[in-house]
Amino acid sequence: MRINRLSKAIATGLCAGLILQTTACGTVLYPERKGQTGGQLDPAIVALDAIGLLFFFVPGVIAFAVDFSNGTIYLPGGSAELTEEQMDRVAREDGTVDQEALEQVLESELDTPVDLKTSELRVRSLQSVEQARALIDSQPTTLAAL
Template identity: 50%
Template sequence: MRVPFRLIGGVLVATLLTQITACGSIFYPDRRGQIDGKVDPAIAVLDAVGLLFYIIPGLVAFAVDFATGAIYFEPGHTAQVAPEKLKEAIGADGKVDNHKLQAILQSELGRNLPLDDPRLIQYKGSTQQLAMFGLKPAV
């Protein structure tokens, strides 16, 4: 009777220890020590996954990442690209060339995003957004 309780206890302790560790501190140890900045949404989502399983470890993960500063983007590094650089990927007809866009994102962000994935959902821009790029909306 004692063995199942030890087994269950061991599994519970191992699970809690894996959930308590903060994702930002594990994936980006070089970000520690920051005071503020823009929150990295990927790390915030990974920390929030801990909330789905156990409330306390999820809160601890958020607390550790915010306290160490590992949840913030590095200073000077963001996941945004200037609109002027993205203009090269937009054709004269207002359509986006995915291959050019993928090359721009690769060079600017250093990440290879699969823009040719059939599950990718694309939204049409508004006329104001097209006017900002100096393009005429196509009918």
């Protein structure tokens, strides 16, 4: 009788693990990331998918495939280039930037909430595309290039 319960518990745990791996870790944990097309890989999601490879090879491969195809394996973030019209909306007469207007523009461009007071976001004014590329290549952080 005890073996029966133990067998059922093990079978239930294995089925639950198999179902979770088949649906992919990133898709289950971060559904808001769906649709991302690239970026830095999220090490936690990669590790969870890799654990699936160790224990259940086929579901682990499926988990990686689903996370890559959904874009949920990538860390959130991005960059935005503002148009002249958007710059006119956020620029004040004295040459400073209206923080609230900039947050709204960036939120619509990046399709994610933006708080300019966080340390994760850096706003820089750049003179050329080459400057922007050099900056992006040198720092793997989230940027908003103006």
